[in-house]
Amino acid sequence: MNRNIYVFWGLVITTLISALDANIMQTASPTIVKQLGGMELFAWIFVVYMLASTVTVPLYGKLSDMYGRKRLLMISVGLFTIGSILCGIANSMVELVIFRGIQGLGAGGMIPLSLIIVGDLYTIEKRGRIQAVFSSIWAISSIIGPVMGSFFVEVLTWRWIFFINVPIGIATILCLVPYHEETEFKKTYIDYKGFILFGISITMLLLATNVKYPIWYIMISLISFIVFVIVERKEAHPFLPVTLFKNKGILTTNLFMLFYCLSFFGTSNFIPLYLQEGSHMSIYKSGLILLSIAAGWMFGSIPAGKWILRFGYKNLFIIGSFITAFTGLILFLFIKEMSYVTLFMILTVQGISFGLLFAIGTIAVQEFAEANIKGISTSLQMFLRNIGTSIGVMIMGLIINHAVNIVTGMQNIFLYAFSLSVVTVLLSFLIPAKTAESSKS
Structure with missing residues (x-):
C-alpha cells in the first residue's frame, strides 16, 4: 500500500510537468524568438512537440502491453527530461525545434502511461477521484503556467522554463522505483x-491544421x-x-470521445x-473565466x-452528452446578451459534463x-482525444477568422459545436451499459 502512495505521487508529478510544459511556453515563446532569431520557425516550437507527443501515444500503449508500464513511463520521463536539458542549452531556433521534438517523444508516453497505471492499480470507484486530482493539476497549471513563464523570463532566463523539468523528472523516476507490477506482460512482434504508415498519415493530418494550404x-x-x-x-x-474494433464497448466509446473533442472541448481556447x-x-x-470549467x-x-x-456507462454517457448539448445550445442562442456571471455558471455546468465524460x-x-x-486501448x-481537439480547434479558428466580427464568430463556433454534440448524444445510446466485469459485481 505504501508503495502505491509513492507511485501515486510519481504519477501526480508526471502530470504536473506535462501540464506545466503545455502552458508555460505561452508567455515565454516571444522572448525566446527575440533572443534566438528565426521568427519563421516560431509555430514549429509548438507544432513539432504536438506531432511527436501525439503520434507516439499508440506506440507507447502497445509497448506497455508487452514490456510493462513502469519501464516505459521511466523511459518516457527520462526522454522528456533529456529533451528539456537540450532545449535549455539550445543556441538557435533550429536546435530548439529539434530538441522540442525529443521532449515531445517523451511526453507522448507520460499521460497515457500514467492513466494505464491508475487503471492497473485502483478500483473503478477510486479512479474517478484520482482522475479528479489529475484534472485539477491541469486546471491549476493553466493559470500558474503562464505566470511562471513570465517570472522566469523577467527574473531569471527563459532557459529555466526547461531546466525546472530536470529535478521534477528525477523525482518522478525515484517515486516509480519501488513500484512492482503484478500484471504479466507478453512480448510479441511489433x-x-x-x-x-499510421504515423505518416496522422502527421500529415496534424500538419494540415497548421499550414496555409492544407489540401x-x-x-x-x-x-x-x-x-x-x-x-x-x-x-x-x-x-x-x-479486437479493438470488434469490441463494441471500445469502438463506441472511442468514437464518442473523438466527436466529443471535435465539438465543445476546444471552445475554451476562444472564450x-x-x-x-x-x-x-x-x-x-x-x-479567470476558465476556472469555471476547471x-x-x-x-x-x-x-x-x-x-x-x-x-452503468451508457446512462452516464447519455446524461453527460445531453448536459453538454443543452448548455451549448444556450451559449449559441444567448452568448451576445450573456453577463460574465451567467457565462461563468453555464461553463461550470458544462465543465461538470467534461469531467464526468472524460473520467468515465x-x-x-x-x-x-x-x-x-488495456494499454493500447487506453x-x-x-490519441483520438488529441486528434479530435486539434482538428476541432483548427475548424473553430477558420470559423472565427471568416466571421464579420468576433461576436458573430463565437456564435458560429457554438453552432458548429452544438451540431456535433448532437452526434455525441446519438452515439451515447450505442455504448453498452456495463462491462463484463461490472456485470459480475
Missing part, C-alpha cells in the same frame, strides 16, 4: 510498418491511411489489434479571446467511479478491454 497534406494523409488499412489487413500481428475583443475585458478577468470538471470527475457502479471514458475503455490490450483513446 508491426513497425503499420506504425510508420495536399490531407490527401497524403488519406492515401497513407488507405495503404495502412490494406497492409494491416494482411498483418498477423497488426499495430492496432482487430477568453471573445471576452477580450468582444467585451473589452482585461486579460486577467477573461482568463471547477465543474472536478465536481463531475470525483464521483464518476461510484456513479459507474450505480448507473478513460475507465470504460480500460474495463471493456482484455488485460493484454492510449488509443488519448
